[in-house]
Amino acid sequence: MSDIEDKYANAPEADVKSDTAILGLSNANHLEKLYDGWFLDYASYVILDRAVPYFEDGLKPVQRRILHTLSEMNNGHLIKVANVVGATMRYHPHGDSSIYTALVGLGQKDLLIDTQGNWGNPLTGDGAAAGRYIEGRLSQFAQEILFNPETTEWIPNYDGTRKEPVTLPAKFPLLLAQGVDGIAVGLSTYILPHNFNELCEASVAYLKGKKFTLYPDFFTGGTIDVSHYDDGARGGKIKVRAKIEVQDAKTLVISEIPYGTTTGSLIESIVAANDKGKIKIKRVDDDTAQNVEIVIHLLPGSEPQKMIEALYAFTDCEKSLSPCTCVIIDKKPCFTTTSELLKLSVDHTKHLLKWELENDLKHSQEKWHATSLEKIFIEKEVYEVMKKAKDHDEMIQLIDEGLKPFTKKLRREVTTEDIEKLVALPMSKIARFNRKKADELLKSLDDHIAEIHANLENIIDYTVAHFKNIQKKYGAGRERKTQIAEFGKVDAVHVAMANQKFYVNRKEGFIGTDLKKEEYLFDVSEYDDIIVFKNDGSYKIVKVSAKDFVGKDIVLVEKFNKDDERRIYNVIYQDGKDGPALIKRFNVGGITRNKDYPMGKGKPGTKILYISSNANGEAGTVKVVLKPRPRVKLNFEVDFSEVEIKGRNAVGNIVTKYPVRSIKKVSDGESTLGAKIFYFDAISGIVSTQKKGDRIGAFEDEEKLISIRNNGMAKLHEMKDPILVGTDILYLGKYDPKRVFTVLYFEGENFNYMVKRFTLETCPTTTEFNILSDHPDTKMIEFFSTEDARVTMDYQSGHKVEQEELDLTELAEIKTYKALGSKFTAKKVKRFTRIKGAAHEEESSVHSDSESPDLFG
Structure with a gap:
């Protein structure tokens, strides 16, 4: 016990209270309340003044202060960033480093600031030059939509020497255009950038009462899956x-990168995946200059399409982003959605435009009043009464009396301030007064006032015109860069490298990759599942590991795929210690990992007498030898094809009730399952028998699949399960070497439109090949796999655009796939349009019969 505890152990309560006060312990509650108050103040400050943007202008305070400073310094010329940083410090008390970083970030977004010099490269992650070397100024767009002193609320700056805006009067959904991220106390915000033109169009749609949808758009390009975007709400996500494109059989090229990465960080993730053995590449080069170009050199024998999927699975070539739309509304942080944020911004824009119109109306009316009063003052020679006045007050009174007969048509009363302005008119202006010009000015003011009234009465149409004008002036060159597509999760099992050797100690019951002195089985990846059958009839599923005890007396170990419905296990087992021999055929399917499942009822003494694993449901024949016994046939054959396939929990049928000495395989037999029915899942790019996606037909083992991608690359596939063909598929069907294909394409080398008709009789059987030319500018226009191959061609003829119908089957002879084809026109082609005839309609549907299993065409 401590000295203090000992002192108060038996002390009277009064003494304890007295001594606690002496020790200062009575201040504990006060300190706690003080701490709570300070922490709340700090949290509020970070949320409202540092990390979370206001919805009105979509800016954090440091960004707002930078733009306000640029507006103050704006003279049309570029300004040294160092000077901007220094001037901004009059408003932002947090040091020049934070200002410089925020200023560079604004400049790199290429929207509000015109830049000159090395402002860094957000694609590569290279930093900007020092502030003394680079320059910037407000863009014309920023000047038009961000600044108006009359519609700005002002507050004193941190030291009270100047005034700064609470928010800038932004007449555009700037927050959604630029995006923002910030971490405050207890909350964060992450709003993704959206396309400039789409924001304008969505704003117009909202004002017209129409529905609209917004999805992110990134300057880095790439492809996004917005299936779970959930309108940018907290909890949503995008991938x-x-x-990534195949340059040739040994080279991949990355030309656009995911948002939130740089070429450097992306290459680091690729190298790390290679070092860990998840992918295997020869090397990776960064040839990025103005545009991204990361070149990945593959090892000999690599499958380019499979490597692309592996890059998505194991590197930053695919990233998941989780938006969290948190903004300041009414000086409180609020979680909202992208659509609601756009509506708030558009309503705020409408309010600002109305405010500007009302201010303009006020100024125009004042100018009309002042001009009318000057006209009366000069035309009616009211200024002559000034000669009779003895003092200033009398002069004001005389002028007021002189004006009264002529002020009935004025739109408000004449004030002393109005008369003071008349008195201040120089005589030269009175002498040069031009009635015609004054009337013209009044007429133009009347027209302008009428126009303002009309705009105020039709404020929605006026706001619509504002957004259309913004898009017309600044939307050029701001087309969508990120393609929207749906792609499923890449199954790592399908693309992982089998880079580890797997071993088993059957007697002791251990399996794993570290048992290098034991029996080698096969190569595995870390994502594989393993099924283990033991002599006692039990079986279980486990993940690949370094060393795992699964149970003694192992009889069968292999890789396991829960979706493989065609793998059938043929088993004969003894049901209990003295039980009969039973036979069963079953598929395991989906079961819980690391759980033992019994064979049959799991009686004590059960043991496996024979087991085979059959990838395609083969049903062989075995010879059963019994132990010697009087008047009993000692051996006979059993044909598994006569046994029905049932569920894994089925007990099975009796083979014999007598003790079995041995069972030996006589023949492998044939599949009892018939031809395999394959399906194509367009989202994941996988062909399999798992009934995911569209059916492409029934295939025998010796038949092959032909896939042709949009870029003209084609490949023959053995009918293994699954087959990774990719997501950019143009044609998918059963390989028929005599089938004739027709292609209309643009040949990049000779700059001509070409038609070719060909078969694939002589195509490679194991490697990818190109049905077009290898020139990088060559592009597929139309592809036909049927006899009907017709298009319409629009072409320029003088000042007119004329149209011609073409039957492509008449324009080229049938040759091999390597032939270039025939040049068929020298006309200035505007466009080609496919004619969808009956044959095309049949071809483009999904067939369920094995004779015509084409999926695309």
Whole structure:
């Protein structure tokens, strides 16, 4: 016990209270309340004044102060960033480093600031030059939509020497255009950038009462899956992928990267995945200059399409982003959605435009009043009464009396301030007065006032015109860069490298990758599942690991796929210690990992007499040898094809009730399942038998699948399960070497439109090949796999655009896929349009029969 505890152990309560006061312990509650207050103040400050933007202008305070300073310094010329940073410090008390970083970030968004010099490269992550070397100024767009002193609320700056805006009067959904992220106390915000033109169009749609949908758009390009975007609400997410293309069989090129990465960080993730053995590449080069170009050199024998999927699975070539739309509304942080944020911004824009119109109306009316009063003052020679006045007050009175007969048509009363302005008119202006010009000015003011009234009465149409004008003036060159597509999650099992050797100690019951002195089985990846059958009839599923005890006396170990419905296990087992021999055929399907499942009823003494794993449901024949016994046939054959396939929990049928000495395989047999029915899942790019996606037909083992991608690359596939063909598929069907294909394409090398008709009789059987030319500018226009191959061609003829119908089957002879084809026109083609005839309609549907299983065409 401490000295203090000992002192108060048996002390009277009064003494304790007295001594606690002496020790200062009575201040504990006061300190706690003080701490709570300070922390709340700090949290409120960070949320409202540092991390979370206001919905009105979409800016954090440091950004707002930078733009306000640029507006103050704006003279049309570029300004040194160092000077901007220094001037901004009059408003922002947090140091020059934070100002410089925020200023560079604004400049890199290429919207509000015109830049000159090295402002860094957000694609590569390279930083900007020092502030003394780079320059910037407000863009014309920023000047038009962000500043108006009359519609700005002002507050004193941090030291009270100047005034700064609470928010800038932004007449555009700037927050959604630029995006923002910030971490405050207890909350964060992460709003993704959206497309400039789409924001304008959505604003117009909202004002007209129409529905609209907004999705993110990134300057880095790439592809996004917005299936779970949930309108940018907290809890939603999107997946964004790099753009990876096959340059040739040994080279991949990344030309667009996911938002939130740089070329440097992306390459680091690729190298890390290679070092961990998740992918295997030769090397990766960064050839990025103005545009992204990351070149990945593959090892000999690599499958380019499978490597692309592996890059998505194991590197930052695919990233998941979780938006959280939190903004300051009415000086409180609020969680909202992208659509609601746009509506708030558009309503705020409408309010600002109305405010500007009302201010303009006020100024125009004042100018009309002043001009009318000057006209009366000069035309009616009221100024002559000034000669009779003895003092200033009498002069004001005389002028007021002189004006009264002529002021009935004025729109408000004449004030002393109005008369003071008349008195201040120089004589030269009175002498040069031009009645015609004054009437013209009054007429133009009347027209302008009428126009303002009309705009105020039709404020929605006026706001619509504002957004259309903004898009017309500044929307050029701001087309969507990020493609929207749906792509499923890449299953790591399908693309992972089998880079580890797997071993088993059957007697002791251990399996794993570290048992290098034991029996080698096969190569595995870390994502594989393993099924283990033991002599006692039990079986279980486990993940690949370094060393795992699964139970003694292992009889069968192999890789396991819960979706593989065609893998059938043929088993004969003894049901209990003295029980009969039973036979069963079953598929395991989905079961819980690390749980033992019994064979049959799991009686004590059960043991497996024979087991085989059959990838395609093969049903072989075995020879059963019994132990010697009087008047009993000692051996006979059992044909598994006569046994029905049932569920894994089925007990099975009796083979014999006598003790079995041995069972030996006689023949492998054939599949009892018939031809495999394959399906294509367009989202994941996988062909399998798992009934995911569209059916493409029934295939025998010796038949092959042909896939042709949008870029003209084609490949023959063995009918293994699953097959990774990719998501950019143009044609998918059963390989027929005599089938004739027709292609209309643009040949990049000779700059001509070409038609070719060909078969694939001589195509490679194991590697990818190109049905077009290898020139990088070559592009597919139309592809036909039927006899009907017709298009219409629009072409320029003088000042007119004329149209011609073409039957492509008449324009080229049938040759091999390597032939370039025939040049068929020298006309200035505007466009080609496919004619969808009956044959095309049949071809483009999904077939369920094995004779015509084409999926696309």
